[in-house]
Amino acid sequence: MPKRRPSYRFFAAWGGAPALAQYPSKPVRLIVPFAPGGGTDIVARVMAQKANELTRQSVIVHNRGGAGGLIGTELAVRATPDGYTLGTVTASLPISAAAFRLPFDPVNDLTLISLIGETGYVLTLHPTVPARTTNELIAHAKANPGKLTYGSSGAAPLTSRVSFSICWRAQKWFMSRTRARDRL
Amino acid sequence: MVHVPYKSSGPALTDLLAGHINMIYGSGPVVMPHMSSGKLRAIAVTTEKRSRALPSIPTIAESGVPGYDSITWYGLMGPRGLPKPVVARWQTIMSEALQSREMKERFDADGLEMPERLFRARAETRYRQVDEGRQGREHQVGELTRAPFGARCIRSVERS
Known part of the structure; x- marks a missing residue:
């Protein structure tokens, strides 16, 4: 089954370098700002695998952990915007931005390409x-x-x-205010 | 309860599987693969509604903290100034990838949900914190939202 190709008229109208028409023409580096094994890392590797198949180029995950994800994110933000270095972004970024002063602007210094998925946490x-x-x-x-x-x-x-600490306190409150026979 | 901080879910999961620690809050992709084998046990999920991957596990809201809802999301980004054709190409790749059968199966197994809108940064991180008041009544302290993609935090504060 022939794959659908993006329209090249768009590239011609943009007037950009011919290399963009074959993008990606070499391996793409995907920076995950956390250590291997975390949620972001797993999702990124699954997506990279699929992107490998679709682009027939390598999408290689690089783990650059530290500072709650800020080190790797800054690396991706400061990379040359040629499309061969991308990064992942998660909910931890706005949370960090709310708590700390970031060395980059989380709104304007990056280009959000696409969301991948959402998940909740499981008390395990x-x-x-x-x-x-x-x-x-x-x-x-x-x-x-x-x-x-x-x-x-x-x-x-x-x-x-x-x-969890709130769950704990709320649970204590809840249990103190309900009769034992009303609880499950 | 003793709190052991880890830098990432990977090392935390390793220690949990080995039994060195007793519990973690793990995101879907991290813990789901170990549920069916019985290596780990889930007792609550932090989403507003029960997870399709774990339909028998109650939410934290059901477990005594009404209104509780906490999720995380994952996205792809590039540096500022990424050319529009590159962004468009990646959006095409992402659409195809997320609609493929293998990804849907993998997402369902891992407890991941597809966001309603993939592009244009319309997703929100909803984090509602429920806290006890001085009189011992619960009230909603704040709602941390991200819209469209900034760190504009506490949107509203309501008290009951």
């Missing part, structure tokens, strides 16, 4: 933890103070950490 336990619901988890944590460990990852420092 190791199976040895004796809890199957949040109620059980909180009861277990109260019965064993200081024993449970919670790992937070850089991708969601504000949402996850804060949300």
Whole structure:
């Protein structure tokens, strides 16, 4: 089945270099500003794989972690805008922009190409933890103070950490105000 | 509860699988592959509605924090001044990729949802924080939104 090609009349009207008509003509570097294994990294690699097939060029993921994603993002922002260095952007960028002063302008210094997807977070336990619901988890944590460990990852420092502590407090409030027989 | 900070979900997941830590908040693509094998157990999701990939797992809103909704999104970007034909080419690639069968299957397995609008930066990050008030009543403290693609934060503050 022949692949649909972009219209070359558009390129001619733009009057740009002929090389753009064959874009991409060499491997494209995709900068993921987090360490391998994170959510952004997984999604980027899946997309890169698919883009490899569609463009018949390599789309290579480069991990440049650090500073909550700001180091790699700045690298992508400062790259030459020739289309051979791209980056991923996630919800952590506006959150960082709200909390810190960034070395670049998160609105104007980058070109948003496309969204890829959205996902929520899952409160995930190791199976040895004796809890199957949040109620059980909180009861277990109260019965064993200081024993449970919670790992937070850089991708969601504000949402996850804060949300769990809020979930905890709200749960305590909720349980103190409902009768035992009304709870599930 | 002891808080162990990690730089990224990758190392946090490794330690969770090994049992060195007890729990994490993981995004869909990070934790979903380990659910069916029983290596990890999900007890709540942070989205407003239940996830299609985990229909039996309640949301945090259902678990006692009404109105809770927290998601993350992923996007592709380039530096300022990226030529329009390059952007257009990538948008074509993304459309084709996201409509392909393999990507749809992968997204469903990972708990990823396609955003309603892919382009033109119309997505929002909704992060509603629910906190206890002095009188012990919950109220919505703020709504962090990003529209169209800036860090214009706390849009509204409402109290109940």
